[in-house]
Amino acid sequence: MASVNAEVRDGIVPAAGSLAKTRDEGPPVSGANYRLVALIIASALFMEFVDSTVLATALPTMARDFGVRPQEMSVALTSYLLALAVFIPASGTIADRFGSRTVFRAAILLFVLGSLACGQSVSLEMMVVSRFLQGVGGAMMIPVGRLVLLRSVAKQDMVNAMSWLLVPALIGPILGPPLGGFIVTYLDWRWIFYINLPMGVLGFYLVGRFIANIREDEPGRFDTAGFVLSGLSLGCLLFGFEMVSRPAEGALAAALILVGSVAGVLYVLHARERENAILDLSLLKDETFRLSVIAGSITRITQGAQPFLLPLMMQVGFGFSAARSGTITVATAIGSLAMKSFAPRVLRRFGFRRALVWNGVIATAGYAICGLFDPSWPVWAMFCMLGLSGFFMSFQFTAYNTIAYDGIDKKQMSRATAFYSTFQQLMLSLGICVAALALQAAMKANAHAAPSLIDFSIAFWVVTAISLGATIWNLRFAPDAGAEISGHASAAAPKR
Incomplete structure (x- = not known):
């Protein structure tokens, strides 16, 4: 070692x-x-x-x-x-x-x-x-x-x-x-x-x-060969996902996604034969890490889409100025900051599994409610709703990013962080692409040349429906997962 x-x-x-x-x-x-x-x-x-x-x-x-x-x-x-x-x-x-x-x-x-x-x-x-x-x-x-x-x-x-x-x-x-x-x-x-x-x-x-x-x-x-294959795969996939929402560049987007997918398959074959692969797939054998990657990736679709959809809806759909939109959307950041002191206490009381399951549903529902916003909502009501959404979503990612490394050996920690960060970046970018595609599809279905409020609502509900699927994976965490980190086991232990 x-x-x-x-x-x-x-x-x-x-x-x-x-x-x-x-x-x-x-x-x-x-x-x-x-x-x-x-x-x-x-x-x-x-x-x-x-x-x-x-x-x-x-x-x-x-x-x-x-x-x-x-x-x-x-x-x-x-x-x-x-x-x-x-x-x-x-x-x-x-x-x-x-x-x-x-x-x-x-x-x-x-x-x-x-x-x-x-x-x-x-x-x-x-x-x-x-x-x-x-x-x-x-x-x-x-x-x-x-x-x-x-x-x-x-x-x-x-x-x-x-x-x-x-x-x-x-x-x-x-x-x-x-x-x-x-x-x-x-x-x-x-x-x-x-x-x-x-x-x-x-x-x-x-x-x-x-x-x-x-x-x-x-x-x-x-791992030079792995570096080239992973870079080619992820680079092409990111470019392809970004271009897929632009109808004029559909063919190029499809070609990039195809090349990226092929390079990804070649990388998987390469990584199986190499002990020190640049993206170590063997990390997924650890159940807690694997579940955090999967559930966190699905949830990040909503997190990636929200900063794209919300300002656009307020400026294009509501007719708000950029300054007014900014003063409302900053509520999410305030909610995120307010969460900081609550996370340790909540995890100590309920443990990671229960907290991830229930908080994940609440956080996703909070962003789904954004699809009901319209100009008749009072500014304070939208501000409070976004603050609560930011609070619960911030807690969710704090929990995912912490429990992911519970079973990872210290000598694998650097590879684990690189692996996790790579998928984090990919899924946040994918969230923007999914939101853009959903908005484009809603406009086409409603025969709208420019996006309207109902189009934005549909886009919000599509991305949140996808992220709600993370609940299936959250339920697969062990009841005592991350107990040493959260202190949940010791808090629940009977007093003598």
């Missing part, structure tokens, strides 16, 4: 006397600064998630400056997604080889340099290259940041720490569009990228100051 070489830093890793246990199982007790570690990682991820959503509002203005048609700017979005698809699977192996702190700092640096290059871009071609560079940094930040947390926090503190980590993923897509509209209206679109610079520089320093550099002494051989 390969050991983990840990550098003791500021109480994040236990003192030398307890390192033997740390190498195999992680720290038995979290350091005093584990919440600070979670906040540092969350801040870096917040920078990335805001950037990934804030750009869309600026595309028409950027197209005018670059002298191209607005629809041609979509390649600036897809180049970022391509970098994520290609490099997320490699992130865990790279972190094992060079150290999680080293790779996380390098990821922040690449993201900041890419942001600076985007702000300085004078042509579409330069923007595409710059966005790809940003994407490489982003691909490393998501899974390696989670890996740093998993290796720095004891099991009993994992729910609390993970709830901080999930906040940027939930509030970034909500805050991005109104922030982008404000910047484009009152400043210049280049500031969309420049705002990343001070946060990135601060994050680079804090990571070096407070986070330990943990790496595998024997990281294993890099």
